[in-house]
Amino acid sequence: MRYGRLVLLGCASALRAQVSVAPHAVTPFVVPAAPLGRWTPVPQLPGMGRPVDTAAVAARRRALARRIAHGIVLIPAAHERSLERDHIQDNDFRQSNTFFYFTELETKGAWILLSVVPESTHAILFLPARDTAEERWTGVELGPEPLAARLSGIPDVLPVDSLAARLADAARRVPGDVYLPLAAATADERRRVEEAGRAVRDVGPLVDSLRLVKDADELRRLRTAIDITVLGHIAAMQAVRPGMWEYQLEAVVEGTFRAQGADRVGYPSFVGGGTDATTLHYDVDRRQLRDGELVVIDAGAEWGQYTADVTRTFPVSGRFTPRQKAIYDLVLATQQVAFDAMRPGARVRDLDRLARAYMRAHSGTLCGAVTCDVTMIHGLGHWLGMDVHDGGDYRTPLAPGMVLTLEPGIYLPAESLGVRIEDDVLVTATGAEWLSDGAPRTTEAIERLTARGP
Numbered sequence: 001m002r003y004g005r006l007v008l009l010g011c012a013s014a015l016r017a018q019v020s021v022a023p024h025a026v027t028p029f030v031v032p033a034a035p036l037g038r039w040t041p042v043p044q045l046p047g048m049g050r051p052v053d054t055a056a057v058a059a060r061r062r063a064l065a066r067r068i069a070h071g072i073v074l075i076p077a078a079h080e081r082s083l084e085r086d087h088i089q090d091n092d093f094r095q096s097n098t099f100f101y102f103t104e105l106e107t108k109g110a111w112i113l114l115s116v117v118p119e120s121t122h123a124i125l126f127l128p129a130r131d132t133a134e135e136r137w138t139g140v141e142l143g144p145e146p147l148a149a150r151l152s153g154i155p156d157v158l159p160v161d162s163l164a165a166r167l168a169d170a171a172r173r174v175p176g177d178v179y180l181p182l183a184a185a186t187a188d189e190r191r192r193v194e195e196a197g198r199a200v201r202d203v204g205p206l207v208d209s210l211r212l213v214k215d216a217d218e219l220r221r222l223r224t225a226i227d228i229t230v231l232g233h234i235a236a237m238q239a240v241r242p243g244m245w246e247y248q249l250e251a252v253v254e255g256t257f258r259a260q261g262a263d264r265v266g267y268p269s270f271v272g273g274g275t276d277a278t279t280l281h282y283d284v285d286r287r288q289l290r291d292g293e294l295v296v297i298d299a300g301a302e303w304g305q306y307t308a309d310v311t312r313t314f315p316v317s318g319r320f321t322p323r324q325k326a327i328y329d330l331v332l333a334t335q336q337v338a339f340d341a342m343r344p345g346a347r348v349r350d351l352d353r354l355a356r357a358y359m360r361a362h363s364g365t366l367c368g369a370v371t372c373d374v375t376m377i378h379g380l381g382h383w384l385g386m387d388v389h390d391g392g393d394y395r396t397p398l399a400p401g402m403v404l405t406l407e408p409g410i411y412l413p414a415e416s417l418g419v420r421i422e423d424d425v426l427v428t429a430t431g432a433e434w435l436s437d438g439a440p441r442t443t444e445a446i447e448r449l450t451a452r453g454p
């Protein structure tokens with residue numbers, strides 16, 4: 001991958017000063033001149049958001065309407081959180097996935113109302129009135145004005161205080177139930193809908209099933225998140241040294257994500273060496289990495305509301321021992337077997353069964369008294385999208401446009417040895433495409449990055 005590089009000289013000299021104290025502990029931080037996640041902000045959108053793909057979101061609303069045939073759908077945006085009360089560590093706003101899916105707007109406290117009758121859907125976007133005093137503190141917001149109609153592609157934009165009247169009006173005219181994302185709905189939001197006097201149903205499972213197949217705009221976002229993530233893993237392989245702390249390696253990964261334009265991490269980064277590598281969701285990342293250990297990094301960048309989920313395992317010293325390589329190669333071959341079986345119509349359950357059977361058949365004495373598949377106490381993979389474990393029924397046959405992870409692993413706590421390899425894979429018309437294989441996966445390719453001379 002080719003991209004412009006620019007080393008911050010001030011930082012580099014500061015790092016040289018540290019190197020005399022702790023050789024190999026820190027690598028110079030590189031700031032890319034052209035981050036993979038670069039985009040042109042729309043200054044009028046909250047947080048200077050990305051432009052809305054108005055055609056894509058309209059198509060998603062139509063797809064939902066076709067599933068419902070007739071009824072009313074009401075979806076609230078996320079609310080601002082309180083730094084003091086909610087003890088949040090990040091103060092950036094993250095939109096509700098469902099609201100984002102149908103609008104791509106990062107506006108707080110908004111609603112979208114869809115009135116669905118066969119062959120037609122009417123959408124109204126409700127936005128809070130702008131508060132210029134508040135905007136001095138938290139930045140520009142999108143208000144109920146013609147600009148919002150233009151940027152969102154939704155012609156009807158109204159102030160949020162007209163929602164109750166419009167909902168009552170829709171309830172009079174449109175037959176069918178009222179759909180709301182119940183998992184995300186607060187009591188207040190649910191009460192407002194129930195005031196319309198109609199049966200309330202959860203729109204969540206319907207939206208999950210739509211979100212399973214990614215459209216072109218979603219795939220662009222996912223690919224960007226994944227490409228950024230790949231660079232983070234490569235940077236970690238280049239930086240690893242015996243004596244580093246896990247959090248230092250985490251800093252390399254997450255620093256690269258952010259420097260490449262990631263919005264945030266998709267989930268807490270897992271950096272675990274030795275025994276920690278056998279703890280499946282280890283994310284405290286506090287221990288010192290020792291010579292001879294393998295380190296597992298499970299980390300994914302989020303970009304444009306979509307997240308990657310990639311895991312790599314590599315030797316702290318730079319080279320795999322023969323034993324580590326044997327374990328690693330079995331995990332890698334297992335992943336390949338699952339990938340090769342991917343095609344439209346296949347099911348995740350079948351891939352999982354196939355992968356375990358392969359691992360069992362090829363374990364030999366590698367995992368001692370048991371076959372290695374017994375140590376893989378998690379599933380082979382999961383749907384990926386706006387959530388790292390995206391919603392959706394795992395009985396659904398694979399179809400082109402679906403994205404899932406393949407992440408076999410072998411974990412031997414008694415030996416302080418864990419290996420997991422996780423890639424993000426797109427189902428295509430004829431099979432599947434690796435999305436994250438820019439991050440080296442074979443022991444040879446990994447050692448080209450980790451092993452620094454004889």
Ligand SMILES: [Mn+2]
Nearest residue numbers: 309405407422
């Ligand atoms: Mn995963």
